[in-house]
Amino acid sequence: xxxxxxxxxxxxxxxxxxxxxxxxxxxxxxxxxxxxxxxxxxxxxxxxxxxxxxxxxxxxxxxxxxxxxxxxxxxxxxxxxxxxxxxxxxxxxxxxxxxxxxxxxxxxxxxxxxxxxxxxxxxxxxxxxxxxxxxxxxxxxxxxxxxxxxxxxxxxxxxxxxxxxxxxxxxxxxxxxxxxxxxxxxxxxxxxxxxxxxxxxxxxxxxxxxxxxxxxxxxxxxxxxxxxxxxxxxxxxxxxxxxxxxxxxxxxxxxxxxxxxxxxxxxxxxxxxxxxxxxxxxxxxxxxxxxxxxxxxxxxxxxxxxxxxxxxxxxxxxxxxxxxxxxxxxxxxxxxxxxxxxxxxxxxxxxxxxxxxxxxxxxxxxxxxxxxxxxxxxxxxxxxxxxxxxxxxxxxxxxxxxxxxxxxxxxxxxxxxxxxxxxxxxxxxxxxxxxxxxxxxxxxxxxxxxxxxxxxxxxxxxxxxxxxxxxxxxxxxxxxxxxxxxxxxxxxxxxxxxxxxxxxxxxxxxxxxxxxxxxxxxxxxxxxxxxxxxxxxxxxxxxxxxxxxxxxxxxxxxxxxxxxxxxxxxxxxxxxxxxxxxxxxxxxxxxxxxxxxxxxxxxx
Amino acid sequence: xxxxxxxxxxxxxxxxxxxxxxxxxxxxxxxxxxxxxxxxxxxxxxxxxxxxxxxxxxxxxxxxxxxxxxxxxxxxxxxxxxxxxxxxxxxxxxxxxxxxxxxxxxxxxxxxxxxxxxxxxxxxxxxxxxxxx
Numbered sequence: 001x002x003x004x005x006x007x008x009x010x011x012x013x014x015x016x017x018x019x020x021x022x023x024x025x026x027x028x029x030x031x032x033x034x035x036x037x038x039x040x041x042x043x044x045x046x047x048x049x050x051x052x053x054x055x056x057x058x059x060x061x062x063x064x065x066x067x068x069x070x071x072x073x074x075x076x077x078x079x080x081x082x083x084x085x086x087x088x089x090x091x092x093x094x095x096x097x098x099x100x101x102x103x104x105x106x107x108x109x110x111x112x113x114x115x116x117x118x119x120x121x122x123x124x125x126x127x128x129x130x131x132x133x134x135x136x137x138x139x140x141x142x143x144x145x146x147x148x149x150x151x152x153x154x155x156x157x158x159x160x161x162x163x164x165x166x167x168x169x170x171x172x173x174x175x176x177x178x179x180x181x182x183x184x185x186x187x188x189x190x191x192x193x194x195x196x197x198x199x200x201x202x203x204x205x206x207x208x209x210x211x212x213x214x215x216x217x218x219x220x221x222x223x224x225x226x227x228x229x230x231x232x233x234x235x236x237x238x239x240x241x242x243x244x245x246x247x248x249x250x251x252x253x254x255x256x257x258x259x260x261x262x263x264x265x266x267x268x269x270x271x272x273x274x275x276x277x278x279x280x281x282x283x284x285x286x287x288x289x290x291x292x293x294x295x296x297x298x299x300x301x302x303x304x305x306x307x308x309x310x311x312x313x314x315x316x317x318x319x320x321x322x323x324x325x326x327x328x329x330x331x332x333x334x335x336x337x338x339x340x341x342x343x344x345x346x347x348x349x350x351x352x353x354x355x356x357x358x359x360x361x362x363x364x365x366x367x368x369x370x371x372x373x374x375x376x377x378x379x380x381x382x383x384x385x386x387x388x389x390x391x392x393x394x395x396x397x398x399x400x401x402x403x404x405x406x407x408x409x410x411x412x413x414x415x416x417x418x419x420x421x422x423x424x425x426x427x428x429x430x431x432x433x434x435x436x437x438x439x440x441x442x443x444x445x446x447x448x449x450x451x452x453x454x455x456x457x458x459x460x461x462x463x464x465x466x467x468x469x470x471x472x473x474x475x476x477x478x479x480x481x482x483x484x485x486x487x488x489x490x491x492x493x494x495x496x497x498x499x500x501x502x503x504x505x506x507x508x509x510x511x512x513x514x515x516x517x518x519x520x521x522x523x524x525x526x527x528x529x530x531x532x533x534x535x536x537x538x539x540x541x542x543x544x545x546x547x548x549x550x551x552x553x554x555x556x557x558x559x560x561x562x563x564x565x566x567x568x569x570x571x572x573x574x575x576x577x578x579x580x581x582x583x584x585x586x587x588x589x590x591x592x593x594x595x596x597x598x599x600x601x602x603x604x
Numbered sequence: 605x606x607x608x609x610x611x612x613x614x615x616x617x618x619x620x621x622x623x624x625x626x627x628x629x630x631x632x633x634x635x636x637x638x639x640x641x642x643x644x645x646x647x648x649x650x651x652x653x654x655x656x657x658x659x660x661x662x663x664x665x666x667x668x669x670x671x672x673x674x675x676x677x678x679x680x681x682x683x684x685x686x687x688x689x690x691x692x693x694x695x696x697x698x699x700x701x702x703x704x705x706x707x708x709x710x711x712x713x714x715x716x717x718x719x720x721x722x723x724x725x726x727x728x729x730x731x732x733x734x735x736x737x
Contacts, residue, residue, distance in 0.1 A: 386702065391668055394699035395616060398722035402622040422618045 017107035020096065025050040028102060037107055050105065054091070088114035128229035134161065135222045136185065150207065150229045152199035169196040169204065181211065185220050188213040194230065206234035257355040261289065263312070264349050268292055277334065277357050279326025297323035297331060311340050312348045321358065333359040377575060381444070396430040439497070439569050443576045451577065453487040454495055456522060456531065463499040474507045477515055482522040488529050488597040494573040501566045502593050506535040509591070528579070528599055534592040540585040549583060606658065613639040614666040614697070623664070623723050630728035634661070642672030646680055649688055659691045662735065664719075667698040667705060674698070678712050689714040695731060697721060
């Protein structure tokens with residue numbers, strides 16, 4: 001059948017969308033396919049002009065002159081006007097050589113392709129993935145916009161294979177990509193690897209390069225692939241790795257043990273450091289909550305358990321301290337912190353935490369407290385020392401001064417004699433004060449080398465002998481309830497002083513109506529020995545004067561002999577011997593003093 | 605009795621003996637009354653007030669005394685509603701040079717002054733001059 005080239009051939013019946021328009025875009029003829037595409041069933045609803053149908057159609061898109069057919073068409077991608085559905089059309093304009101100033105318009109529905117293309121572009125943008133295509137036959141190299149962006153080159157950059165390969169970092173990276181690309185070309189083997197490139201702006205970047213070969217008859221005709229910018233992710237991963245390494249080293253050197261408790265299954269995981277901290281064998285550890293509980297020092301168990309529960313109940317953060325008994329029976333102080341992890345319903349499912357051995361810190365802390373205590377006591381002694389100097393020395397010295405001045409006055413011999421007597425008394429008192437000062441100073445200079453095991457009873461008896469006369473005149477009923485062999489850890493002269501002071505005090509403050517009875521007893525306890533001096537004297541109002549009792553120059557009786565320094569010195573003596581003194585008394589009934597002597601040689 | 609009185613409150617008899625001689629020399633027209641401690645003088649002052657008698661013009665008060673010391677006495681006077689605060693010129697007379705004592709005396713605004721022993725003619729002249737004002 002001959003092929004007919006007839007200008008009279010109508011297009012109405014043609015099944016594909018095609019229309020004939022004039023230079024005003026008005027329709028002359030339309031095909032059946034055209035009607036179907038644009039859903040134009042009713043003939044009188046037909047649009048008159050192409051412009052009614054299409055969104056954008058600038059006049060410049062029409063071919064201008066009589067050009068050969070091959071070049072006589074222009075492509076337009078546009079969308080349908082006033083349409084609910086988004087339709088993308090490719091319009092091809094052909095010059096109609098048969099009728100002047102008329103054009104054929106070919107319509108192609110490229111909606112799907114356009115959407116896919118759009119999506120692909122979006123994917124590229126978001127995923128920072130650029131595509132490329134190397135047509136080996138035509139040496140045509142295509143880079144997508146994103147590919148160019150990744151390489152930090154302008155959009156008019158024309159890629160060439162060698163140029164492209166030179167982006168790769170000189171050295172290992174470049175050698176590798178060369179190898180892979182040539183392998184793909186020669187053998188059709190695809191590649192997918194990470195590389196470092198140097199961009200057009202000189203920045204070093206991590207990329208993932210994928211290349212695939214398209215083969216025809218066993219020969220590679222083109223290469224295509226993608227370039228993905230993984231720089232951020234890669235750098236982050238490296239930082240993370242680094243941090244991870246540092247953290248592990250940190251944890252190991254700080255001897256922090258990490259534990260992981262699965263609450264639901266009662267499974268407890270300990271890392272190696274944990275076993276070291278607790279001094280337990282991995283083999284013997286049953287790996288459950290009870291196992292941990294049993295390692296804790298019994299006294300601390302209750303607190304530790306409640307801390308765990310409080311953390312689980314969200315009442316508290318888990319941050320607590322407790323002692324553990326190691327396998328060698330030594331004790332360590334542990335600080336344990338942890339965080340509770342919950343599922344979506346808030347139920348606690350896991351606790352992860354860290355343990356540290358703080359024994360050294362605790363010990364130092366305790367020693368610091370002891371030191372502080374001692375310093376405070378010494379400070380108080382220094383303060384009291386100042387008081388002695390300020391008061392007793394000065395008052396006696398000032399009296400002497402006043403009286404000496406009066407000796408020059410014109411007074412009678414009798415009065416002169418009186419003045420001289422008073423000067424004498426003041427001098428004696430001054431001397432006494434200096435002696436007492438000396439006592440206090442001596443206590444300061446005491447070292448542990450002066451401490452010995454002193455026999456109590458014999459020392460007491462010697463003291464009594466030294467005040468024999470006083471004892472007789474006061475007719476004291478003395479009872480000593482101490483074994484002959486009892487010894488206390490003390491300084492001999494201090495012990496003497498203390499006994500002397502307590503005895504003379506009892507005598508001084510005895511009731512005038514009742515015969516004085518003094519009872520001296522001893523009691524040996526685990527850490528200390530207590531010697532008590534009980535009398536039936538006038539007693540002390542402890543509520544009123546209890547605090548001042550052992551202070552300096554604090555007297556509460558009108559007794560002229562009460563200078564108020566005896567008990568102060570006695571307390572000083574007891575403190576210096578690492579002991580203490582306590583008093584119990586009721587007004588009108590009597591007083592008991594308790595002397596505590598430390599048993600241990602090292603006084604810890 | 606209409607004679608003007610000076611109360612000398614101190615537990616140190618030697619000081620009181622010497623002080624009396626000095627005070628008499630500077631205040632010849634005054635009668636000097638001795639007290640052993642804060643409680644003694646407090647009781648006397650209360651008694652005078654009750655009987656609407658004549659309060660002492662001047663009081664020299666020591667700090668360190670048994671039973672009731674100088675500070676304790678001042679606390680009692682401070683809390684007491686009456687003429688004592690306003691009518692009696694009180695001087696602390698003490699051998700203490702401790703700063704805390706001097707500072708503590710400043711917290712009692714009704715005290716006239718703070719004298720450190722030994723008591724001298726100069727001190728007494730100064731007191732006399734401020735009395736006359």
